[in-house]
Amino acid sequence: MSNSLQTVNIGGLPVTPFKSMEQAVKTICSDSHILPGFAVAINAEKVISASENPEVKQNLLLGTLLYADGIAVVKTIQKKGVENSRVPGCDLWKELMLKAARTNKHVYLLGAKEHVNQQTAEKLRQEFGLKSLTRRNGYFEEESLVIEEVRTIRPDIVTVAMGSPKQEQLITKLREAHPDAFYMGVGGSYDVFVGTVKRAPKVFQKLHLEWFYRLLAQPKRIFRQSALFKYAYKHMTNRL
Ligand code: UDP
DSSP, X not given: OOSOOOOEXXXXXXXEOOSSHHHHHHHHBOSSOBOOEXXXXXXXXXXXXXXXXXXXXXXXXXXXXXXXXXXXXXXXXXXXXXXXXXXXXXXXXXXXXXXXXXXXXXXXXXXXXXXXXXXXXXXXXHHHOOOSEEEEOSOOSOHHHHHHHHHHHOOSEEEEESOTTHHHHHHHHHXXXXXXXXXXXXXTHHHHHTTSSOOOOHHHXXXXXXXXXXXXXXXXXXXXXXXXXHHHHHHHTTOO
């Protein structure tokens, strides 16, 4: 499969539009192949943050596969005449784990607290049937040991749940050691997966109002949400 995926420019970020989750997963992983590179989720907040801070933009551009994690980005891509749908990062991770199990890929599961990481691995083995898995929590002392481990084990898929920008910075180093793998930063996805952090209720997810649910749950996020208003303005005035 070709590595040169079509992208749409969203506020200076080359985002790859996917018509469905299935298409995204297929692009990344099939029986015979793994797309080497680094997937980065793009939402309105990140687009605004990148437009205001060159360092953030540079970090996002470390990714080789930027995908539309937020509905606002999906709408802007549609407005530019390209059909696409939302690929939520934690769903992409789960679907990819299922595909990895079915296609016998080796997964390196890095990040989160020891009990969360351990439970995540257990659940992937038990419920997803993932056989080939290496795991390590995200509170290690020696980064160089982790890099050496990845170089030696040569996993197909590496997912890192250590929050931003830590996970992105580590992935950049891991890719230098082992460029053939597919890398993904997944933030708090393992915590959600094993139930230590709850996702928004389904009704909010369906209405694309997860952002609103999180705002109600954590009012401090109001500052982050202000980016959404800036984004909406740019979207409506064709400035993205
Ligand atoms: N974490 C980690 N190592 C660290 C700091 C954080 O493994 O040194 C883990 C933490 O346990 C949690 C995740 O990183 O599982 C952070 O998720 P958060 O929701 O803060 O990330 P975001 O999705 O906001 O980027």
